[in-house]
Structure formats: C-alpha cells, structure tokens
Amino acid sequence: MKKLSVIKIGGNVIDNSEKLHQFLLDFTALPGDKILIHGGGKIATELGVTLGVEAKMVEGRRITDIETLRVVTMVYAGLINKNMVAQLQAKGCNAIGLTGADGNLIKAVKRPVKDIDYGYVGDLDASSVSTETLSSLLNAGLVPVFCAITHDGDAQLLNTNADTIAAAVAVAMSSLYETSLIYCFEKRGVLRDVDDENSLVTEIRMEQFDALKEEGVVSGGMIPKLHNAFEAIKSGVSAVYIGKADELPQINGSNFGTRLIK
Amino acid sequence: MKKLSVIKIGGNVIDNSEKLHQFLLDFTALPGDKILIHGGGKIATELGVTLGVEAKMVEGRRITDIETLRVVTMVYAGLINKNMVAQLQAKGCNAIGLTGADGNLIKAVKRPVKDIDYGYVGDLDASSVSTETLSSLLNAGLVPVFCAITHDGDAQLLNTNADTIAAAVAVAMSSLYETSLIYCFEKRGVLRDVDDENSLVTEIRMEQFDALKEEGVVSGGMIPKLHNAFEAIKSGVSAVYIGKADELPQINGSNFGTRLIK
Structure with a gap:
C-alpha cells in the first residue's frame, strides 16, 4: 500500500507569515503523497469586523x-x-486548492437544529469523502489543499471544522493508502507537565489512553482531541501525530510530537 | 479527437442570480468535455467600496x-x-473550481511596466496552460471552472482578463481535443444592425472578416473581439461562437450566435 500523509494546520501557523513560509517549505519537502487541510486564522474575524459582520455567539458557541x-x-x-497554493507552487509543490464542493470531494450535512441553531455548519464523517476523485488528483501528481468549507450537495456551502475534515479524509483514504494523520498545533504534543515542553509523551498506545486520563497527563481539551484520534485509528488510520508545525521535518525519523498508535 | 467546449461568461450573467441559475442548468446539459471561465461582476467592486478600496484608474485604465x-x-x-461550483454540483455537474495557481494550470507573467503600471495583472498565451494536468482533470470526469486569477509561479497571484484566459485555454487544448471556444455576452452575436437582434450574422469565415469591417458590420469593440477569435482559430481552435448566454442550448444545433470558422 502506498503511503499518504494528511496534515492539518491551524490559525497559529496561518496568521504568522514567517511560520507559514517555513511550514510550507517543510510540507513541500515531505516525501510521498500528501494532503493539507488548513483552518481559518484571524483574517476572517478581522474582515468580518471591517464589514460589520459581528461574530454571533449563542450559549458560548460560535x-x-x-x-x-x-x-x-x-x-x-x-x-x-489561493495564496497558500501560489506559495506552494513557488516552492515546487504542485498544490491544488479545494473546498469540499470541488469535485464533490466532501459532501457534508448541515448540522441539525437541536438546542442551538449553529447556522451554516457542516457535519461529516468518512463516508462524506469521495475517495475515488481524491485518488485521481493524487495520481495526477497533485497535492490537494483543503480549506474548511464543504457543501451539502444542494448548492449550499457549509463552514466545517478543519480537525474533523482532516480525520474524515484520513479515515476514508485509509482504505486505499497506509495513512498517517498529522495535527499541527501550538504545543510539541502531549506534555506530562503542560508548562514544560521537554516533558513530551512521545508515544501513546490505545490501551494506555484511559490510564493517562486517570493520571491527569491527558486533560482538558486534549481529551476529545485524543479520543477523536483513536477513533480514526480504530477506523483504519495507521498513526496519528500531534505536534508543533515547526518540528514537522522530524516526522521522517518518527520523532515528531506525540505518536498515537493501536 | 474528443470534443471540448471552452465557455466564457461575464459579469452580466454572474450578477443576475436567475440568469446564472439558468445558464448553469444549460451548461450542465451540454454534452462532452467542457471548461467554464467566469469573469468578475459587480460584487468585487461593491466589496471594494465597502472596504474603502477604491477602483484605481490611470489614463482610463483600471x-x-x-x-x-x-x-x-x-x-x-x-x-x-465556490458558490458557482456548489450550484453546478447540485445540478449534477462535477465541477472543480480553480485559479491558474491550482495545479500550476495557468502560469502568467506580470504585465511589464511601460507607460502604465497596471499592477498585479497577468499576461498569458497558450504556452501558459498546463494541458497535461488539465487533461487529467477532464479524464477524471471533472469539469474545470476557472475564475480570472492566475499566478506567476513565484508566489504572486495575478488578476487576469477572462476572455484572454478562455482563448489561451482553448488554443492550448486544441492540440489534444477538437475545441470550440464560446463567448457569452450581452448581444445575440454580431448584428448587421446593432439595434436589431434579428439582424444576426450567423457565420463569418476568416476571409470575410476584412470585408465586414469595411462594410461597418463589424465595428467598435467587436473588432478586437473578432480579431482575437480568428487568432485562436489560426492557432488550432475549430470554431469560435459569440452569443447570448440564454441561447446556449441552441449550440447543439449549431444555431447559437455568430459562428466564426476558418
């Protein structure tokens, strides 16, 4: 089976042009087939403010x-x-920028209204991903770069969580590729001591997860992150990595962030 | 040789949601491989005004x-x-939205500064188009939908004339496909009497062009339009059509607008 890396970066990389430049260099250097998923960053919020579109919150939810x-x-x-694609092209990476509407690559469902109406937000799982079309793009030598917008197949675009897209794409593609899912975030990975970047937990097996939660090594927002990562592994993803964008080159020595495996 | 239609629509279709809906239905119904190129419309100007970005003019040029x-x-x-792609998907057309940066599909050159500095504007010709990647997309069953943005290969996006993109794409693809180039605009085509929509000239052969200019049947802005169309034909495009977007279905009977041939 060919190898595939599905990499997600968030606003902390996108908002910092030097960090982004370095990340895109490192991403370009990564061997094998790969897919990038990027979050939003501050620019949308700033443009919204300029246009008088206020961030709407209901019960603390956006x-x-x-x-x-x-x-x-x-x-x-x-x-x-499109600026990210142009930068990747300049670095020799044959990127193609996509939403889920393009090629019907990710067909999500508008989140049903229960207690809160989230508006034009998409929910999805691995069955939402058109693996055949995505493979065609990879086979044509292209590197798909997804933003966090999907569609419902009925002409409606939907704002969608980038972490969820990354997991869904990785799970779906694991039927065709030996797939790694790589989350880049602010910290080096799971830390035994949140204030000590040298206390990195380099590997967590699924069977250790409960014990680490009880010990308090995994807590707060890291619990759902790791829960979703292990769900992806249960569904076919070979390994999930959680680490810092600027350490991406170390992944070639399996020395990047926290590695989650079966 | 397989047939390919390269179709360009302008702001008059994009700015009118009913017209656009009907056009996208007609475009979806068009048989064979096809590529859509769309211009801008009023929305960019309106957003520019809201954001305080004034339209810059130098010697009457934008x-x-x-x-x-x-x-x-x-x-x-x-x-x-992306909204156009989502609408096409809803109508059963497997559209993929693109700029020239995506897949390095159209690598233009920033217009050299002579008398006027046009700024971030791209110039291009048929050699700017990556026919191999574009064919891969068509062979994957995708329908490329280009906006009028290209790149220079050095990380710079460039604002580019949609008519020029359409001609360059059609000429480039004519090495692989029997290619028709279809320009949709406000009028039914070349009219003997500009105020009489029933005075349509249904066909112009290259050898007739000079005589029609002398007679005044082709005048004003229509002269460069037709000049460029015949240049495309000289470079391999089978036929160029100039007509009204809402008459597109008639193209199946070769009964659409003015048909320009060798």
Missing part, C-alpha cells in the same frame, strides 16, 4: 449565519487558500 | 494594486467561484 458564511468563503477559500 | 488583488481574490476565487 454561529455561522449567512453573512459569516460569505466572509469565511471569501477568506478561507479565496484569500488564504 | 489598475490592480495589492488591495484590489486581495478583494478580487476573495470575491472571484472564493465567493463567486
């Missing part, structure tokens, strides 16, 4: 109304995605 | 400064292109 969807479509799919 | 480039990247590549 809502995507139709004006917000317009803004994120412009910023994520237009400004950020 | 200039693309860096702020204008940001706006058109957001609107053309983000808002318009």
